[in-house]
Amino acid sequence: MSPTTDAAASHEVDASESEAATKNLVFVAAERLFALHGFQNVSVRDITAAAGVNLASVNYHFGSKDALLFEIFKRRTAELNRERAKMLHEANDRNVGSPPLREILAALLTPPLRWLAPDHERRISLQFLIRARSEGTDEIRQVLKTDVSHLRRFSDALLRARPDLSPEEVYWRLHFTLGMLHNNRFAEFDRLNVLSEGQTSEADVVALLDRMLSFAEAGFRA
Amino acid sequence: MSPTTDAAASHEVDASESEAATKNLVFVAAERLFALHGFQNVSVRDITAAAGVNLASVNYHFGSKDALLFEIFKRRTAELNRERAKMLHEANDRNVGSPPLREILAALLTPPLRWLAPDHERRISLQFLIRARSEGTDEIRQVLKTDVSHLRRFSDALLRARPDLSPEEVYWRLHFTLGMLHNNRFAEFDRLNVLSEGQTSEADVVALLDRMLSFAEAGFRA
C-alpha cells in the first residue's frame, strides 16, 4: 500500500473504553486500512505505522492479525445489528405488532445508509463491514451463517406483513435486498461521489435510501 | 490453501485454441482455484501444481500472476456479455425495438444464471467472475468502470421501456438488480445447495431466475 502518513491520527480515541490508548489506535487504524485496501493488502506493519505504535502491538493486544480483523468485525456488526433491531422494535410498537413492509425494510436499510453519510463517524466502519463480508476469513463467514437469529427477526416480520408468501420466498427476497445494499461497496465511491461531483452530500444518501426502499418494497409486493 | 490433488485435471482442454496445451491447463486450473479460494489465497505454486505443469509456466505464458487473472477475467466477461447482448438483440427483434421490462431483465440475468446450473461448463467461470469483480486488482476495477458501453445497452433499453423514469433512476435500479445477482457469491453454495439438500438441480436455478426476474421487474415498475 501507499505509505501515506495517516500517522498523526489524532489523540481523541474512542472514549468508549478506558483501556490502553494503543489498543484503540490500532483498532481504528486497522479498520480504516482494511476498509480502504482490503484485509490481505494491509500488513501488520502498515497498521502499526499508521497508528503510530510499535509493530508488536497488534500481537500483544489482539493475539494475531486475524483476531484483530475478527474483533473489529464483531464489534461493528453488533453495533449495526443493535440499531437495526431498535428500529424494528420501534416499528413494531408503532404498528401494534405488524408493521407495513416499508417500515420493516427501512429498519433494515436505514442504519447502514445512515452510516454512509459523508461525515458520519461510522462511515468507514460500513465500508469495512461490506468488505469483510466478502473477503473475510473462514471465521467471519462462519459468523455470517450462524448469525441467523438477527436476520430471522426481519424475515419473521416480513412474513407477517406478507403472509401469503412462503417462508422460502421471503428469505430469497430478503437475500436480494441485502444484495442491493452490499453491492454499494464501490458505489460508495463511484456512483455516489460521481453523481454529485465529488462531494457526497447528506441529501444524496437520503435519496439513495429512498430509491432502495421503493425498489425493495415493490419487489416484496410482487 | 489445501493441497488437495486437483492435479488429474483431465486431458480435454478448451479446444477453442490450438495453442500450447500447457497454457490452457494453467488457464483452467487458475480459474477454478481463483473462483474457489480467491485470488490472494491462491499461489502460483498452487496453480501450477493443480495444472500439473512447471512453476515457471505462469510467467512464461502470461507474464505474471496479475496478468493471468486479468486474461481470465477478460475472456469470461466477453463471453458473458456476448450472450447477454445476443438475448437483448433477440428481444428487440421480437418486439419491434422496444421489449417489455421483463424481457430486458431476462437478457441481463438469464445468461449468468444459466451458467450457474449444476453441470454447466461455465459454472466455475461465473463464480470466478463474481469473485474477481469484488476482489480484483485495480486493473479489473478499471475495466468494470470503463465497460460502460455494455451496460449502456441495457439502461437504454430499460429507459425506452419506462420513459417516465429519469436516466439516473434507471441507472440506480439497474445497479440494484446487478447487486441482487452478484451477491450470489456464497449463495451458490449456501442457499442453493442447502435448500435442495446438497444437490443443486436445474429446476432450482430456473426457480431462482424466476424469483429474481419478478423481484427486479416489480422494482422497475415501482
Place this chain on the structure above:
DNA sequence: GCCAAATTCGAACGCCCGTAAGACTTCCCT
C-alpha cells in the same frame, strides 16, 4: 536429419510477511 525457435524444467534470488523472544520502560499499589 538439422538447426533454430519455442517451450519446459530445476533451482534459486530477493522480498515481505506474521509472529515471537527478550530487554527495557512505565505505572500503580502498598
Place this chain on the structure above:
DNA sequence: AGGGAAGTCTTACGGGCGTTCGAATTTGGC
C-alpha cells in the same frame, strides 16, 4: 521507596511468495 505487573521496544527468525535465469528438451520448417 520498592516491587511486580502491564505495556512498549528492538530485533530477528522462519517461511511463503512472485519472479527470473540458464540449461535441457521438444518442436517444426527445410
